[in-house]
Amino acid sequence: MTTASGGPTILGVDVFWVATLLAAVAAGAMLVALYAVTTVRNPMSKRVKALNDRREQLKAGITASTSKRRAKLVQKNETTDRIRALLNSLKVLQDDQVKAAQIKLMQAGIRNKDYAVAVIFGRMVAPIVLGGLIIYLVYGTDMVATWSPLKAYGLVAGTLILSYKAPDIYLKNKITKRSDAIRKGLPDALDLLVICAEAGLTVDAAFARVARELGRAYPELGEEFSLTAIELGFLTDRRQAFENLAMRIDLDAVKGVVTTMIQTEKYGTPLASALRVLSAEFRNERMMRAEEKAARLPAIMTVPLILFILPTLFVVILGPAACSISDQLIHR
Missing domain, CATH: 1.20.81 (Receptor-associated Protein)
Known part of the structure; x- marks a missing residue:
């Protein structure tokens, strides 16, 4: 089939237009790849410089080299101090929880220990905010009016559990990747x-x-x-x-x-x-470990082979024969 301009089409789409679009995408990907190769940087330079600066600070017995930097650090810690004071007033901040959160942060590559308070605060606030929003949407509006009571309760309970575990899941994911x-x-x-x-x-x-x-x-x-x-x-x-x-x-x-x-x-x-x-x-x-992954490969490839490769192979092999048989029967 051809269009009004005389170009061939597949399923009503101009082949020349699709080829031009794919060529533009390939050219853009090539430019991105060249930019990534030419602008690669040493990932350790910034980290080593920060570690060396910290060593010099510890040797000198100071926490900041200038008054401006000291003021910046104090300004950064104001939010953490407020969160810590709020948690202490609510009697929910325990030393063992803070230490466990700090160890997880270090294992995830996060050096700031003040984030441990933020993790504990997130466990407390996320269920209240997200859970309250879902409870309002489920029971206060007609958004899920057609759902059964058990299904609506499952949505609320699942949201509360996931929002409580979200900080731990995030840290666990980072720890696993880093390990x-x-x-x-x-x-x-x-x-x-x-x-x-x-x-x-x-x-x-x-x-x-x-x-x-x-x-x-x-x-x-x-x-x-x-x-x-x-x-x-x-x-x-x-x-x-x-x-x-x-x-x-x-x-x-x-x-x-x-x-x-x-x-x-x-x-x-x-x-x-x-x-x-x-x-x-x-x-x-x-x-x-590599041999174990290689041994699992045939079982993993079975589903893609059945769903994607074999149907395409059958179409390529049997398609011309089916078209030939169909043309002969129509001509007769």
Whole structure:
């Protein structure tokens, strides 16, 4: 079929117009890709600079370098102080809840501990706001008048539960993504630590060098190693720096590395040999995880194969034959 301008059409759509549109989309995607490649930046530079600034502040025994910055920090914390005062007046702010929220924030990569109060405040306010809105829409308006009472109650109860769990779900999602990113780079980091230890570097210098080398490929792991190197430089108890590393990362593998580092510091055992064994174990674990995903691939591909690939294949194979048979029967 052709249009009035003489161009071919498919389902009433001009083929030349569709081809022009697709070419424009492809050209735009190419420009975006070129911009992303040419403007790539080192993800570790800003983080390392902030950590180094914080180290200098801790060494100097101050929390801000200038009065202007100190005033800015005080202004930022006014909202948090008001929320904390409100929660204390309501008797709902407990120290163990604040500490647990702070640990989750650190594991999610959020360094500001004041956000722990905001998380607890969100658990209390979100059900009131969202739950009250849904209760008004369900029982105060005719929006869901055709629903059964059980279905309306399920909507209200589900909204209340989800709004209460929303901050924890958000933090859990960030922790999982960050832990997976750190797990991928941990074997390479241990290999570099072995090389640095055999080269005669100290532990804090080895952590700093590994963070600098792997910061571009694994920015999350580089950030944690940089912070550990900084803490090893100014903390009086070096064991506390390793324990902080295990607390900031929600991974059993990191806890094993921390235990090895603490035992090495305490008993003077060879660091390179212990780290080499751990690196081999983590590498084998990563290979086993990849093999497990590959073994699940045939079962996962079954549904797309049946729904999308096989019907298209049948149309391509049987379509010309069906058209030929239909033309012969019509001509007869």
